[in-house]
Amino acid sequence: MKTTHSLLAAALLAAVAFTSTIARAADPLPSWNDGAAKKSIITFVEKVTRAGSPDFVPIPERIATFDNDGTLWCEQPFPVQAFFVFDRVKTLAPQHPEWKTQEPFASVLKGDYKNALSSDRAILELFMATHAGMTTDEFEKIVRDWIATAKNPKTGRLFTEMTYQPMLELLAYLRANGFKTFIVSGGGIEFMRPWADQVYGIPPEQVVGSSITTKFEMRDGKAVLLRLPKLNFNDDKEGKAIALNQHIGRRPIMAFGNSTGDKEMLEYAQGGSGARFELLVLHDDAAREYAYGPARGLPDVKLGAFTQPLYDQAKQFGWTVVSMKHDWKQIFAFEK
Amino acid sequence: MKTTHSLLAAALLAAVAFTSTIARAADPLPSWNDGAAKKSIITFVEKVTRAGSPDFVPIPERIATFDNDGTLWCEQPFPVQAFFVFDRVKTLAPQHPEWKTQEPFASVLKGDYKNALSSDRAILELFMATHAGMTTDEFEKIVRDWIATAKNPKTGRLFTEMTYQPMLELLAYLRANGFKTFIVSGGGIEFMRPWADQVYGIPPEQVVGSSITTKFEMRDGKAVLLRLPKLNFNDDKEGKAIALNQHIGRRPIMAFGNSTGDKEMLEYAQGGSGARFELLVLHDDAAREYAYGPARGLPDVKLGAFTQPLYDQAKQFGWTVVSMKHDWKQIFAFEK
Numbered sequence: 303m304k305t306t307h308s309l310l311a312a313a314l315l316a317a318v319a320f321t322s323t324i325a326r327a328a329d330p331l332p333s334w335n336d337g338a339a340k341k342s343i344i345t346f347v348e349k350v351t352r353a354g355s356p357d358f359v360p361i362p363e364r365i366a367t368f369d370n371d372g373t374l375w376c377e378q379p380f381p382v383q384a385f386f387v388f389d390r391v392k393t394l395a396p397q398h399p400e401w402k403t404q405e406p407f408a409s410v411l412k413g414d415y416k417n418a419l420s421s422d423r424a425i426l427e428l429f430m431a432t433h434a435g436m437t438t439d440e441f442e443k444i445v446r447d448w449i450a451t452a453k454n455p456k457t458g459r460l461f462t463e464m465t466y467q468p469m470l471e472l473l474a475y476l477r478a479n480g481f482k483t484f485i486v487s488g489g490g491i492e493f494m495r496p497w498a499d500q501v502y503g504i505p506p507e508q509v510v511g512s513s514i515t516t517k518f519e520m521r522d523g524k525a526v527l528l529r530l531p532k533l534n535f536n537d538d539k540e541g542k543a544i545a546l547n548q549h550i551g552r553r554p555i556m557a558f559g560n561s562t563g564d565k566e567m568l569e570y571a572q573g574g575s576g577a578r579f580e581l582l583v584l585h586d587d588a589a590r591e592y593a594y595g596p597a598r599g600l601p602d603v604k605l606g607a608f609t610q611p612l613y614d615q616a617k618q619f620g621w622t623v624v625s626m627k628h629d630w631k632q633i634f635a636f637e638k
Numbered sequence: 639m640k641t642t643h644s645l646l647a648a649a650l651l652a653a654v655a656f657t658s659t660i661a662r663a664a665d666p667l668p669s670w671n672d673g674a675a676k677k678s679i680i681t682f683v684e685k686v687t688r689a690g691s692p693d694f695v696p697i698p699e700r701i702a703t704f705d706n707d708g709t710l711w712c713e714q715p716f717p718v719q720a721f722f723v724f725d726r727v728k729t730l731a732p733q734h735p736e737w738k739t740q741e742p743f744a745s746v747l748k749g750d751y752k753n754a755l756s757s758d759r760a761i762l763e764l765f766m767a768t769h770a771g772m773t774t775d776e777f778e779k780i781v782r783d784w785i786a787t788a789k790n791p792k793t794g795r796l797f798t799e800m801t802y803q804p805m806l807e808l809l810a811y812l813r814a815n816g817f818k819t820f821i822v823s824g825g826g827i828e829f830m831r832p833w834a835d836q837v838y839g840i841p842p843e844q845v846v847g848s849s850i851t852t853k854f855e856m857r858d859g860k861a862v863l864l865r866l867p868k869l870n871f872n873d874d875k876e877g878k879a880i881a882l883n884q885h886i887g888r889r890p891i892m893a894f895g896n897s898t899g900d901k902e903m904l905e906y907a908q909g910g911s912g913a914r915f916e917l918l919v920l921h922d923d924a925a926r927e928y929a930y931g932p933a934r935g936l937p938d939v940k941l942g943a944f945t946q947p948l949y950d951q952a953k954q955f956g957w958t959v960v961s962m963k964h965d966w967k968q969i970f971a972f973e974k
Contacts, residue, residue: 362841438883482843495887505698506887507818507843516883518876518902525902525909527883540854547774547852547863549885551831551842566854566861573861 330475333468333632339581339624343472346579350555351479357577361480365552367567368473369559370487370494370511372608373583374502375465376454376634378592380415382461383489386448388415390432407431429490430531434514437526438492445496462501463636466583469558470635473502476556484554486510486545488538488563492529510549512537538563543570555579561595562607568621580621584608587627591634666811669804669968675917675960679808682915686891687815693913695891697816702892703882703903704809706823706830706847708944709896709919710838711801712790712970714928716751718797719825722784724751726768743767765826766867770850773862774828781832798837799972802919805894806971809838812892820890822846822881824874824899828865846885848873874899879906891915897931898943904957916957920944923963927970 334340350359371377391401391410401407406428409418419425433441452461473483485494485504491511498504513534516527537545543566546554553574557567560583568580585594585608595608616623626633670676686695707713727737727746737743742764745754755761769777788797809819821830821840827847834840849870852863873881879902882890889910893903896919904916921930921944931944952959962969 362835365843491884491887499698507701507885509887513884516880518879518906520905525879525905527879527906543854543861543863544852548827548849549843551827551845569856569861570854570863 330478331468331471333471333630335629335631337629339622339629342622343475343579343581346556346577347476347479350577359555359576363552363555364476364479364481365484365550365554366476366481366556367484367486367510367546367550367554367558367571368469369561369564369567370485370489372560372585373466373558373564374469374473374485375461376591378585378594379456380419381489382452383493384415384419385452385455385461386445386493387428387432388418389448389452390444391428394432426533430514433490433493434529434531437521437528438516439526441492441529442496445493449497459634459636462497463634465501465635466630467632467635467637468630469583470502472558473504477503481556482508484508484510484550486537486542486549486567488512488536488542490514491537510537510545512541540566542567546570557581558583560585560608562609562612565612565615568619572619572621580616580619581624582608582612582616582621583624584613584626586625587630587633591626666814667804667807669807669966671965671967673965675958675965678958679811679915679917682892682913683812683815686913695912699888699891700812700815700817701820701886701888701890702812702817703820703822703846703886703890703894703907704805705895705897705900705903706821706825708921709802709894709900710805710809710821711797712927714921714930715792716755717825718788719829720751720755721788721791721797722781722829723764723768724754725784725788726780727764730768762869766850769826769829770865770867773857773864774852775862777828777865778832781829785833795970795972798833799970801837801971802966803968803971803973804966805919806838808894809840813839817892818844820844820846820886822873822878822885822903824848824872824878826850827873846873846881848877876902878903882906893917894919896921896944898945898948901948901951904955908955908957916952916955917960918944918948918952918957919960920949920962922961923966923969927962 331340331343349355349357350364352358368374371381375382388410391407395401395411398407401411406418406424410428418428449462453459454461454464457464476483483504485498485502485508487494487510489511491509491513494511495506495509498509499506515530515532515534517530519526519528535541535545539562542564546567554571555574555577556579557571558581559567572578572580585592587593613623667676667679685691685693686700688694704710707717711718724746727743731737731747734743737747742754742760746764754764785798789795790797790800793800812819819840821834821838821844823830825847827845827849830847831842831845834845835842851866851868851870853866855862855864871877871881875898878900882903890907891910891913892915893907894917895903900918908914908916921928923929949959
């Protein structure tokens with residue numbers, strides 16, 4: 303019996319040693335440089351998941367919400383959905399000969415995208431002309447087909463490859479720790495859902511975004527929803543806090559963004575009781591990605607604005623600010 | 639070695655016998671009488687969950703949606719949320735001396751509930767006066783406190799005990815088979831969320847309902863949402879199909895209701911590809927619960943209407959109709 307016990311003890315010791323080696327070896331965020339940002343994330347996750355910790359949060363309350371454009375994937379030189387709009391305008395142009403001279407369509411057809419997106423009214427008009435007039439099922443197929451081949455004109459990479467590797471690791475790390483991850487984006491809810499599961503591991507019911515109005519109809523005895531050219535919900539700024547309540551019904555305990563459009567989401571997350579974590583991604587790497595917002599000392603820009611006042615608020619409110627240049631070892635998912 | 643093999647074989651045989659005994663013994667729906675309704679549910683669940691079945695549905699697509707009032711719990715003599723309104727009116731009456739003579743409040747204070755709910759306008763007025771003017775956090779506490787003690791005046795039972803035992807078993811059975819269960823109710827989304835997890839095992843993010851408008855505000859440096867006396871979304875009829883798309887982004891493969899308010903939800907579920915299942919609860923047990931709708935040969939009623947045309951459509955569309963009288967061995971959760 304002595305021998306059996308000794309063997310068992312040796313096996314157990316070996317197993318323990320092996321397990322702790324794995325624990326040390328397995329950095330859950332390998333694309334993050336060691337530093338304050340990475341440390342703040344891991345410290346938070348450990349304190350809310352450790353049984354008996356004064357900051358422990360039960361699994362059902364571990365809600366983490368992420369902005370999409372500029373937070374999970376690249377939003378330059380234009381947000382991805384704008385490229386979808388441009389391609390749809392080109393596809394639909396033969397049915398609209400008047401677009402050749404009619405703004406903002408004429409600018410799109412000439413490739414002057416900056417001019418096409420120069421006002422809120424023009425942006426809305428472009429979206430309604432390209433996102434409405436079909437059923438939700440038809441629109442889903444249009445998006446699926448487009449995203450399968452659409453590429454960023456600057457890098458020649460699929461848009462879905464231009465997701466941020468450190469954020470993909472963060473999503474996986476949080477889910478491995480019992481978090482439910484949501485997208486809460488100013489982008490179209492039905493533009494993101496068809497691919498968010500495959501790209502981010504986030505199912506349709508955990509994607510929240512802006513939407514247009516839909517209308518119920520029976521077609522050939524089958525129920526469909528027709529997409530109308532009318533804004534239903536603008537999931538931006540105050541809208542993000544309202545959508546968090548409407549779709550999730552709990553305040554997230556972690557919230558991630560990169561612009562003034564995310565400010566109220568982070569404030570709403572922070573307004574809950576118990577431990578909370580907020581983070582903003584700062585685009586300060588002109589060499590590997592883009593530098594915009596306070597990193598360039600620029601004034602507020604139309605899309606994806608990380609302003610100086612937001613930066614100041616982040617410092618004041620204790621939000622983590624991630625420097626893409628210094629905190630991220632690798633930026634894009636395709637850089638493998 | 640012969641002995642070892644025999645022992646092993648005997649142990650395996652015993653294990654197999656034991657397992658199949660458990661399988662036979664464990665009826666997942668013990669409060670359902672054997673019959674067509676129960677059989678249709680089990681047949682469907684088995685065919686969509688069996689690997690290799692031509693009707694197999696992957697786990698993420700196993701979405702089941704349930705109406706609440708009259709489908710998961712009793713909605714008579716009035717829907718539970720109406721009793722909440724009545725109690726709130728009584729609580730707030732000292733601050734509103736004018737309510738003593740002003741309709742519909744005067745009828746509520748006199749206990750003439752039927753008269754108080756006699757028009758859509760009156761119902762809306764009562765809801766806005768009792769559901770708005772506080773933050774979402776404050777409202778959640780008001781609901782939590784109320785539901786903890788509020789009782790059905792006819793039975794003297796807590797409203798939360800007047801849930802249907804067969805439906806609680808069905809929710810658990812579906813979840814054990816990889817389904818994600820949602821409530822999609824005409825009732826208030828923020829009226830249901832505070833207790834749906836405890837009573838039905840459905841977390842806030844899987845509760846969909848009608849809502850009022852909210853407004854983002856910073857109060858003492860803390861983000862809150864203020865509830866305004868303005869309807870945001872009516873989750874009824876066509877609204878249910880629209881909400882399924884908005885909140886879930888997939889068509890449910892199973893949908894459960896009991897009234898004309900659920901018709902479009904069932905049609906929308908059925909409109910998807912692959913195997914689909916729809917069910918209506920028929921209230922035909924005047925002795926153990928209530929008999930209303932086609933069971934009484936009555937015309938359409940204001941609340942909780944299961945009309946004759948809906949009954950005819952159910953037969954035509956192949957929807958399962960559950961007779962509470964014949965299909966349910968036990969009705970309420972408290973009858974144990």
